[in-house]
Amino acid sequence: MRCGFCLPACPTFRETGLEAESPRGRIALMKATVDDVMEPDVPFEEQMSHCLGCRACEPACPADVKYGRLIEQARDAIELHTKQHRGWVKGVRKLVFQGLFPHPKRMELLGKGLKLYQRSGLRAVVRKTNATKLLPKQLGDMERILPDVAGKGVAKTLGTRIAAKGERVGTVGLFRGCLMDAMFSETNRKTAELLSEAGFDVVIPEAQNCCGALHAHSGETEQAKELAKRNIRAFREAGVDAIVSNAGGCGAILVEYDHLLHEEPEWLEEAQWFANRTKDISSILWNEGRTLPFAKQTGSGAEPVKVTYQDSCHLKNVMKGGAAPRKLLDSLPGVELVEMKDAGSCCGSAGIYNITQPDMANRLLEKKMDDANSTTAHYIVTSNPGCLLQMKLGIERHANDKRMQAVHIVDFLHERIEHSNRPIDKVNR
Template identity: 45%
Template structure:
């Protein structure tokens, strides 16, 4: 690879400003290598955390080209941030990664505008900007998906494999969509739900985007579980998408706008805690202070917001015990959400809750802390690489002999359901969000 210094452009200058100091913290020791799923599956230094950091430094110094040399290695990163946990000097890899994504995407967007090309990028950016920040539009998509399942159209589509012919990754994801319940059971924004016992806390619930559009049964069950441990639950009316997908795809300005909207909405709720049930969303919410660090008027508000943001499992442990009514049959195992574990530091609470279910036989899966290959929309954009990681994950899941695999994030849920299908285990293994498992054990339907 050519390493002579090139004349730096404005994008390399911006990358220098955003990431160079953080990248220089890396001492290239290699402790991150065993923790990295893409290094394990691809076996190349450029697909390791320290390799990517070195490429970011070289690009910022003008020694390599952003698009030709850096874009693909960054794009193939899952963003799981397991390397941060393994790093002995606390290099903020996630922030370096998102800075690189921001600058790469900014340059790609400008070049695309000039060339009027790259349909995939136009669809991606259009979806993130025109769909995800709009709850009504997302709910319409969810309603159509319910109708699609209710009428049996999904079975016809799966039989003809028409979606697979357009996109194999989308066809596989369509096949494992959970069964949607009637949209009439969705909560309304602005609703308030009273506690079912003595009030212990007032919480504001973050509904999310995919969760609200496609997995609203899990949201409904989340609210009922919170009520069962003494929470008054408020649904802030003006809440929005968390911005995680936008930040991961380099649309940082859009992520900041969404963060500010959420801070305003949740501050107005007067709640003690801000609760979410999606590891990826929760990680984004917990880092709003970093996202808005350069805006003095927002930084302290963002820091306060982040301090109140909690995963549902944290509060259920804090305010529990849960009112279990049924015994669990079969073996249960748990697949960590990378962002819940590596960013929020939450891994004991889900296991404690699952082990507390009456009759449960909990078996820890080898490598449960390693990424399943979902990575937001990574499994759609980089399908082959994602499936390689997933297939290895399923070999370890099979060894537990589990009849239930539990996750704590919508992307992980769909990915593990796909893994069960690919492994031929669909007849004996089910995949549940942790909220679904706990609600079932509590007799909440």
């Protein structure tokens, strides 16, 4: 297919106007390489790396071309055959993809290390002395908007089983993620508590690990497959009705485990079981849970809190989950949802894209903040940790009103729950 419907949906094409920066152009480059018309040289690799992987082209495609799968196959082939990585790059990739993300206990140590850095006074010293200027500008800026880290994961806080409040609706497994649990464990805790309020027994399988999204997007497909198998086994043994994700980037690969493992027939049925039961937190709360007890607005003349919603690309384009978050926000007493122009366009986070491709990421972020500023919202709400950090960075750099805040939808909803006096029932089994 070469119709070009994907072009206006592609953020990099919209920024540059270059055919090679579009899905159609990149597919043509892939085909030319496969057909030996061109070599998979450094410019080819760079063009594949320029793609955000947001997959906005897929809903726009009348032929349902699975571009996301093509770009991941291209990157996997590049990693298998490339000779361009310098020694330190290979070392960093091995450390991150093999030595860190697949190991929950090491990720927990990372969280504890960040907590120590933030609360020991070292962070204050680093900022006071402008030591962050020794880092690349993008990393220095990212340091300023990191959340305060709790230092322990959700299972250590709540236990591995949380009972439903009131009438039970079903049993769900919480996918805690790796970076999500290391850096946003409070959001994981609030996710479990919202699910409990909505009538779900919540199970947090201890044997789960990283979803494998960053591995799959970076050409480490075999590692992604191994991580997928461990997760399938962990949640299958937990006997849950559904697997709940609160991170759009994780959810997108979880619902495609059946494709990831499609060449391994002994795993296909199990992978389909897992993929078919994976749901985003907003979707399961809105469509299947009991009505949440949101606190009523007090004060007759109180101004509504104005919020705007920034879509997670993978939640919107892969999980088709753009409606439920908006319905939840729109149902909140005293909250006015203001739709942002191009809310579904990528903010530039895209996993680690804002670190590896900062120029393009920053261009997209500045445009995104123009649209956010025009809403005059008090809050930018999103459903993915990477998007959340990117929007925090956008507020830091480009917000007209510095009182604007970026929040995860779980944190925003949880804050507005009229909590009962009954404590969370945590049962470790």
